[in-house]
Amino acid sequence: MHRLKCTVQYDGTRYAGYQVQPNGHTVQEELEKALTKMHKGRRVKVTASGRTDSGVHARGQVIHFDTDLHIPASNWKRALASMLPPDIHVAHAEQVDNDFHARYDTTGKEYRYFVWNSQEPDIFRRNFTYHIKMPLQLEAMKTACRLIEGEHDFTSFCSSRTDVKGSKVRTIHQASIEKNGDELTFVFKGSGFLYNMVRILVGTLLEVGRGERKPEDLKAIIEAGNREAAGKTAPPHGLFLWKVDY
Amino acid sequence: MHRLKCTVQYDGTRYAGYQVQPNGHTVQEELEKALTKMHKGRRVKVTASGRTDSGVHARGQVIHFDTDLHIPASNWKRALASMLPPDIHVAHAEQVDNDFHARYDTTGKEYRYFVWNSQEPDIFRRNFTYHIKMPLQLEAMKTACRLIEGEHDFTSFCSSRTDVKGSKVRTIHQASIEKNGDELTFVFKGSGFLYNMVRILVGTLLEVGRGERKPEDLKAIIEAGNREAAGKTAPPHGLFLWKVDY
Numbered sequence: 001m002h003r004l005k006c007t008v009q010y011d012g013t014r015y016a017g018y019q020v021q022p023n024g025h026t027v028q029e030e031l032e033k034a035l036t037k038m039h040k041g042r043r044v045k046v047t048a049s050g051r052t053d054s055g056v057h058a059r060g061q062v063i064h065f066d067t068d069l070h071i072p073a074s075n076w077k078r079a080l081a082s083m084l085p086p087d088i089h090v091a092h093a094e095q096v097d098n099d100f101h102a103r104y105d106t107t108g109k110e111y112r113y114f115v116w117n118s119q120e121p122d123i124f125r126r127n128f129t130y131h132i133k134m135p136l137q138l139e140a141m142k143t144a145c146r147l148i149e150g151e152h153d154f155t156s157f158c159s160s161r162t163d164v165k166g167s168k169v170r171t172i173h174q175a176s177i178e179k180n181g182d183e184l185t186f187v188f189k190g191s192g193f194l195y196n197m198v199r200i201l202v203g204t205l206l207e208v209g210r211g212e213r214k215p216e217d218l219k220a221i222i223e224a225g226n227r228e229a230a231g232k233t234a235p236p237h238g239l240f241l242w243k244v245d246y
Numbered sequence: 247m248h249r250l251k252c253t254v255q256y257d258g259t260r261y262a263g264y265q266v267q268p269n270g271h272t273v274q275e276e277l278e279k280a281l282t283k284m285h286k287g288r289r290v291k292v293t294a295s296g297r298t299d300s301g302v303h304a305r306g307q308v309i310h311f312d313t314d315l316h317i318p319a320s321n322w323k324r325a326l327a328s329m330l331p332p333d334i335h336v337a338h339a340e341q342v343d344n345d346f347h348a349r350y351d352t353t354g355k356e357y358r359y360f361v362w363n364s365q366e367p368d369i370f371r372r373n374f375t376y377h378i379k380m381p382l383q384l385e386a387m388k389t390a391c392r393l394i395e396g397e398h399d400f401t402s403f404c405s406s407r408t409d410v411k412g413s414k415v416r417t418i419h420q421a422s423i424e425k426n427g428d429e430l431t432f433v434f435k436g437s438g439f440l441y442n443m444v445r446i447l448v449g450t451l452l453e454v455g456r457g458e459r460k461p462e463d464l465k466a467i468i469e470a471g472n473r474e475a476a477g478k479t480a481p482p483h484g485l486f487l488w489k490v491d492y
Binding site for chain 2: 009010011057086087088089091120121123124126128
């Protein structure tokens with residue numbers, strides 16, 4: 001047996017999230033179905049860097065699995081492409097050491113969140129951007145971003161449905177916003193992220209952008225250590241798991 | 247009664263084309279359903295600049311309909327938005343003279359066709375671009391474009407399933423290709439277009455881009471006056487009705 005590491009892209013629109021669950025169709029299920037077919041019915045278990053919620057997309061999800069098939073790493077991509085639906089794509093495949101672990105070995109992640117800020121919708125990007133009609137104050141949101149960067153206890157930005165029992169201290173290396181025409185891209189790079197953390201950060205930043213909160217409020221929100229102190233959770237369809245570092 | 251002219255955008259992915267037909271769900275049907283609801287059940291007929299095929303999109307389809315409702319033109323957009331599905335959007339609405347006709351008064355149209363030319367797919371644009379892995383010769387296709395421009399009998403670029411009984415002479419004011427990264431945008435502006443004309447033009451240009459035909463072959467293809475002389479019809483999902491002129 002040897003271990004393969006793959007970078008996977010998916011359009012999360014029609015999936016009930018990444019992880020296999022009793023009700024609903026998931027990305028993991030599609031990956032395992034394709035691999036099981038390739039292994040002539042022997043079940044292959046896929047391990048990912050982490051789950052993503054229903055409607056959330058990925059540009060750079062990372063998975064690993066073990067196989068006894070002798071296929072050159074460069075051919076795995078093509079073999080999987082022919083088995084997977086058009087909204088899931090394996091962008092990269094390589095053989096790794098047998099002790100590589102897609103979840104435990106991560107050293108950081110990057111998420112991006114896309115907002116379409118215009119009176120008019122962009123119906124062609126409707127599943128990939130969160131449409132906000134009201135003009136947003138970009139500079140205020142950028143100021144607030146600076147208060148997110150660094151090492152903090154992010155309890156205020158963690159859904160109460162989390163599994164995390166231990167520390168909620170995480171380090172955010174970058175929290176920034178780029179504007180291209182009517183599209184805003186929120187970029188978050190960090191050591192790790194709590195459940196719904198990016199969507200709660202974005203939801204809170206958007207309240208700053210709408211003038212409902214001041215940029216400097218972020219300090220008090222973090223210090224509160226209470227989910228109630230932060231803003232609404234932004235909807236899933238603007239969110240992309242962009243990159244996973246090892 | 248007064249007449250309204252609207253500019254309509256749609257993602258054609260889940261429709262059996264624009265025009266109402268016995269089998270399948272169409273854009274016209276959605277528009278008429280929304281308008282009929284607004285008119286308390288009285289059926290409203292919508293007339294478009296022309297039909298689009300299954301899977302073809304529109305950025306600037308134009309329609310007209312007659313109404314006795316006294317709603318300011320600026321409010322029609324909002325009223326229709328609340329009645330239409332998220333893949334159809336009314337971008338503009340205005341009251342016009344009662345003799346305006348969305349189909350008969352057109353003076354020209356613009357279509358765009360998007361090609362994603364890369365080894366890797368872009369799954370997030372898969373419904374809006376035609377993915378071609380083989381590298382295309384851009385300059386050869388641009389040279390061929392120049393032979394398309396002007397007034398010609400476009401019989402070779404007209405599907406045999408056309409309704410057109412009269413002349414197939416049309417004037418193409420612009421046939422050009424722009425490259426942005428891995429995406430090619432084919433732009434066609436003309437006095438009018440025959441059935442499947444843009445998709446057959448693109449299919450033929452792509453054969454030039456692949457080196458299967460020479461750019462100068464376009465001259466003989468046009469002169470042949472025979473659909474068999476031209477290339478394959480490119481798939482519908484890369485095509486957008488971009489703008490209609492009056």
